[in-house]
Amino acid sequence: MPVTAPEVLHRVENGVSWLTLDRPEAMNALTPAQRERLITLLSEASADPAVRAVVITATGSAFCAGADLRAAPGGGERVAGDVARLIRGGAQRLIASVLDCEKPVIAAVNGTAAGLGAHLALACDLVIAAEEARFIEVFARRGLVPDGGGAYLLPRLIGPQRAKELMFFGDALPARDAERWGLVNRVVPAEELEKTARAWSDRLATGPTRALSLTKHLVNAALDTDRATAFAAEAAAVELAMTTQDANEGVTSFRDRRSPRFQGR
CATH class of the missing domain: 1.10.12 (Lyase 2-enoyl-coa Hydratase; Chain  A, domain 2)
Structure with a gap:
């Protein structure tokens, strides 16, 4: 049976598939069901000739605070390989689904994008950010190693030195600095975010x-x-x-x- 997640809103307009995370009360932290729903919708966008571009965005004040650790499976004894298997089958599959989507994917980042949420945005082909948006590599703050393809994506976007700066310190990178560093294509006022994403996606949807x-x-x-x-x-x-x-x-x-x-x- 297909995975359903009411916290992922989906609509197709003028050849554009809009995927909207809708758990504002949890800063749009991703549950496994949401993750699987995004993967499914991106795969469907690839296969559907009526879909010619994709936009990923969110409701509320945050884009995505990363994986919802409260929704992660727990309990029981873990053996070597369990966590790696979960990462391969979860966060890495999500990022790969964006990179491998056969249609152009735009991230419209409305607020904080942290951890896996930052990587979800940065895996997209084009990134538009509201002025209030921030990108945070939170892993070091928790004693963790970046997952969801972060160590693959960031050096390719901004080089190893700046990637290490973000990952070692875990400081928030404001949208304007992210634009200056090359992580973001365009920064716009919050009220213009959807309008800009719509204009860009409409252009892509009428392209070859x-x-x-x-x-x-x-x-x-x-x-x-x-x-x-x-x-x-x-x-x-x-x-x-x-x-x-x-x-x-x-x-x-x-x-x-x-x-x-x-x-x-």
């Missing part, structure tokens, strides 16, 4: 969806591959894109001197 998907894959893989592998992947992606209806429309519209009308196919 397959080409954007291939571009996302190339960029995400670039830092993990050598030049020869990256060039081979690029050549294959270009050839695949050239077989799409949108590529034909792009060339035709250029010749006709008009704006293209992409269908995502």
Whole structure:
């Protein structure tokens, strides 16, 4: 049976799948049910040709305070490998589902994004933050090691030195500093967050969806591959894109001197 989580609101408008965390009383800390629901919705967005972009956001004053530790399974004796298995099957699967989603994913960060919540935002392809938003690597404060792909994501976004600064000290990074460091694409007043996310997602939803998907894959893989592998992947992606209806429309519209009308196919 599919996992349901009433604390994840979902709607599709104009080709955009909106995923909204809705546990404001808990600062939108993620329960296992919410996590699984997000993974399912991102997978469905990949497979649904009617969905051409995704927005992840939240209600209340926080984006996501991380995993809800009160909802984590407890009790009983743990043996070596139990925690690693939980991380692989939980937080890492969630972050991978964002990175692997075949549609562009925007994070609209309305407030505090801490721990896994910060990694959920930073795994997205584009990040828009309200001025009040903060990003916090809380793990060191609790004597823990970052999970949910943090040590993979942060060095690739801001380099190892700044990544270590955030992870070693656990200090809150305000949205404006996150923008200056390159973690955030745009910082806007809180009242303009949804409007900006809608404008960006609407543009993506009218774009050449397959080409954007291939571009996302190339960029995400670039830092993990050598030049020869990256060039081979690029050549294959270009050839695949050239077989799409949108590529034909792009060339035709250029010749006709008009704006293209992409269908995502």
